[in-house]
Amino acid sequence: MKLSTQKTPPRGRLTIVGSGIKSVAQCTIEARREIENADIVYTLVPDPVAMHWLRQLNADVQAMDDLYQRCEHRWDTYQAIIETLLNAVRKQQRVVAAFYGHPGVFVYPSHEAIKQARAEGYPASMQAGISAEDCLFADLGVDPAEMGCQSYEATQFLVWPRQFDPGAALVLWQIGVLGDLTLTRATPLPGALTLLTKKLLPYYTPDHPIAVYESATLDVATSHIEWMPLRRLPYAKPAHVATLFVPPFGELVADQNVVAALNLPANNLYFANSK
Numbered sequence: 347m348k349l350s351t352q353k354t355p356p357r358g359r360l361t362i363v364g365s366g367i368k369s370v371a372q373c374t375i376e377a378r379r380e381i382e383n384a385d386i387v388y389t390l391v392p393d394p395v396a397m398h399w400l401r402q403l404n405a406d407v408q409a410m411d412d413l414y415q416r417c418e419h420r421w422d423t424y425q426a427i428i429e430t431l432l433n434a435v436r437k438q439q440r441v442v443a444a445f446y447g448h449p450g451v452f453v454y455p456s457h458e459a460i461k462q463a464r465a466e467g468y469p470a471s472m473q474a475g476i477s478a479e480d481c482l483f484a485d486l487g488v489d490p491a492e493m494g495c496q497s498y499e500a501t502q503f504l505v506w507p508r509q510f511d512p513g514a515a516l517v518l519w520q521i522g523v524l525g526d527l528t529l530t531r532a533t534p535l536p537g538a539l540t541l542l543t544k545k546l547l548p549y550y551t552p553d554h555p556i557a558v559y560e561s562a563t564l565d566v567a568t569s570h571i572e573w574m575p576l577r578r579l580p581y582a583k584p585a586h587v588a589t590l591f592v593p594p595f596g597e598l599v600a601d602q603n604v605v606a607a608l609n610l611p612a613n614n615l616y617f618a619n620s621k
């Protein structure tokens with residue numbers, strides 16, 4: 347009898363999916379299919395309604411939230427999440443990890459777990475989900491095609507000297523924990539919103555409207571949108587999960603050399619999908 351020298355491929359695999367921002371309603375059909383067919387589903391979904399639904403789809407759903415309490419430092423929590431997922435994959439299980447929103451947007455351990463699984467020879471992939479920014483575009487009626495859109499982590503934006511463009515929209519994530527590198531607070535550090543206002547004021551007028559945005563997380567709820575002039579930002583009370591939106595400011599002037607070189611109509615520039 348001839349023995350095959352071909353190795354059987356590992357059965358273990360990792361699929362990362364998103365549950366969306368709005369509980370249950372924004373979980374994609376492909377994510378649902380993965381969840382139903384998984385041997386085990388690990389979750390970071392801070393929502394009891396979604397958790398109840400996930401448990402109806404799969405008998406083995408394990409929440410990873412307690413890792414945040416068990417580890418003192420955020421970095422250790424991330425490593426614990428990655429190890430939890432990888433250990434199950436190494437046991438040759440079909441592992442699905444479900445994170446809220448889009449699983450690859452502001453989620454370090456999802457990307458890292460995929461890299462490590464692949465490095466160990468296991469198939470690993472991520473599916474797109476619906477992020478808070480997607481909800482913001484819909485709720486605020488913002489199309490990034492119009493003037494462009496830049497997106498930053500709020501504390502990073504404040505601390506680092508970024509070259510940003512006030513002529514494009516600005517989305518600042520994690521405004522509700524501005525200045526807190528440990529991400530253990532539920533409010534911005536005292537004085538942090540004032541520092542952010544000072545950073546923005548040279549680029550906008552004090553009356554420029556800005557929005558503190560909190561998307562609905564339940565189908566029956568409505569999103570909370572608080573518009574205010576930029577000068578009021580130091581007094582804002584953003585929710586823990588809020589995102590800050592700053593609309594574009596100022597007139598853009600076309601580069602006439604490019605306009606001429608492309609033979610574009612100088613006084614009637616119309617870009618596809620924008621005004």
Ligand SMILES: C[S@@+](CC[C@H](N)C(=O)[O-])C[C@H]1O[C@@H](n2cnc3c(N)ncnc32)[C@H](O)[C@@H]1O
Nearest residue numbers: 447448451452477478519520560561587588589
């Ligand atoms: C760790 S990130 C997770 C993002 C998530 N993966 C996503 O796809 O939206 C947390 C940040 O996302 C934004 N966010 C999460 N939930 C939100 C909500 N319900 N409304 C507005 N922004 C939200 C906030 O900026 C918050 O600080």
